[in-house]
Amino acid sequence: MLHKENNALSCEPPCQEGLTRRSFVAGAAAIGAAGALATSAAFDIVHPADAFADDNAPVEKRYSYCDMCNHVPKCGIVCHVKENRIVRVESRAKYPATPLCAKGIASLQELYDPERLLVPKLRTNAKGTASAWRDISWDEAYAVIAERLSAIKAQHGPDAVLFFCGDPKEPRGAMQRLATLFGSASYGSESSVCAAASWMCANLVFGQNSMGQDPGEATKSCLVWSLNAAWSQPNRFNGLMSAKERGTKFVVVDPRVTPMATGLADVHLQLRPGSDGALAAGFINQLIIQGLIDQEFVANWTVGFDELAAYVAQYTPQKVEEITWVPAARLIEAATLIGTNAPMTLVTSSKGGCHQTNVGNYQRAVFMIPALLGALDVAGGLSLGPGLPFDYAASTRGFQLEDVYESEGFQARRHDLAEFPVWAKFYKMMQTVHLPEYVAAGKIRAGVLLGANAMMWPNTPLYQKAINDMEFSVAIDYYERSWTHDYVDMLLPAAMCYERTAALALFGRKIFLRQPAVEPLGEAREDWRILLEIGCALGYRDECFNGDVDAALDALLATADIGVTLADLKAAPDGYDVPGQPPEERKYASGKLRKDGQPGFNTPTGKVELVSKTLADLGFEGLPVYEEPVHSPLRDNPADTAYPLVLNTGSRVPYYTHSKLRDLPWLNQFMPRPVVRLSPKDAASRGLATGDAVRVFNQQGSIEMEAEVTNMVMPGVVDIFHGWHQADVNLLTTRDFDPITGFPPFACGLCEVVKK
Ligand code: SF4
Incomplete structure (x- = not known):
């Protein structure tokens, strides 16, 4: 059964308090267009569940956080709770991430969706067909999981079990700990196709994970490389707009005309998707030619400058224009603006930043720009660590048992070591893009899949088959999602953000503890609790704290060794400094x-490595050498001539997060059906108009959607929002993985569009 095809939740909430639907729509549209509310004023809703609460019941305000997108650490929420029901949400004032965007405002429709998964389920029919399930108890679920995983471990070894954490990110520490306790080197997360390529490239250049840093008070200029925060992180867009009001100059690199380009950019570099490496090389060349680099920093703190300068010299503005479609004068203007307004900072993202066949080289070139301008670890530039000893998902090395991983030789057993040695050097999580190959070879035979989504990988059917072909798999989720769960053996209901203790929310040196605002619906359980209880069932009762989440978090804090306990955090609802x-x-x-x-x-x-020793030692090119995407209009490849349009996918829209939230009535109205965005020129040459039913296809597959004719995309390029199970754009994206990072080329494929 497809998830929520017949959603019964009303679009017309009662309006005795809060907003009517009409005012909600107006507010949400404003957020989509402008990126964020101008203030952190309350933006409340009334949920239909309110109609069932006793009018006289007391209302209590409790703190929670939003989970509608998969950023960390996410926006704060004040919940109005009546009889264990949240009847209203509002932005949490004086919280580092605020105000709520349209998705946060609509979040109660997700929480109280009548099709939420509320009971553990065991498959009763064959995988790969419309699922039939039998409700089971948690005890039975854990017994089956323990029996199946233990049997596979006994016969094939612990690495045959994949422990995977998708969305949300908060349980990663618990999942990685579980994998290590089990003895498996096969721990993975969605970061292997999301943002980790960018972190790795920064690490290769200056020895620290980074996706750049937003402008501070002292920042004079900001280079935004492929980020549309107005739609993906509206509260962040607020901060960027404030920087602009303070006088910070902006260069925005993006193939699309986004609100970031129209609202922030002094110079917009609208490039052909996938040509970023040539643009970055040309940008560096301009800084060198114009004498704008920081000579003292480069001489004392970098290696490889002469080789880099010799390499980028070929990327003249004219050559860059031919490759990237960015006018030569625009490139010169951008480099001059950034190079003459010090200190500068850099902001990048997973989108565009990571999803190219050349990302391991091109992102390094981008991260070299602040280094060449002496903007590392100075006020207004990119500050560098060390900060608090927590990772991206607020976990620690100690809690994840990384000493055990290192001392017991897990690294040498990794399935991804041969194909992706650079990735394996930096991360203790596997690069998952070769999952189909690992399953076909019998290297992976089972999976514990939390928030996993088969549509996150290119050529989705291969990954559905891989999950299907596992001897046993259990998925943990909020809903039944047919495109993934039709291929698993068991489904476990997870508590949502309002119902669970999540890992810690970190904002610099301030820590917030996120505790449940209400009890979970049905038999849903907290994701941390589920993972700890699976660990107990597998025989690691002491190591999994008898399933006690508070005890686990206390242990996690102890491993951070910063003198903070869970009790300290519980006593500091406004955050612990x-x-x-x-x-x-x-x-x-x-x-x-x-x-x-x-x-x-x-x-x-x-030193800052302008020529990477790590890459050279592993047999890769040390310089950030540009290569055309594998499928490119500039390659003379006869097999691609029938597909003249560059396919750009993977970016965000204001009302959905990847494949999530499609069925929330208050959000779905903004984009009710899959669309392909194409320029007026490309539409005219194909006889297409907005609303036409079209077929988008290439050598790999075909999908059907609606045309949207817009100046947002440039001629020669189409833009498709991903995550529609009925029109999965990853049927068209290819498995041409970047050799350094293993990342797929979501941002630089080829296709054609025709009227149906
Ligand atoms: S940006 Fe929107 S969806 Fe993301 S955490 Fe904030 S309110 Fe939620």
């Missing part, structure tokens, strides 16, 4: 970046 020194500048000069206390960066040479 971890004592510490204010950040110092130029820590690379004082030896405070490196573990050995020596001056320099955490790279093999101790």
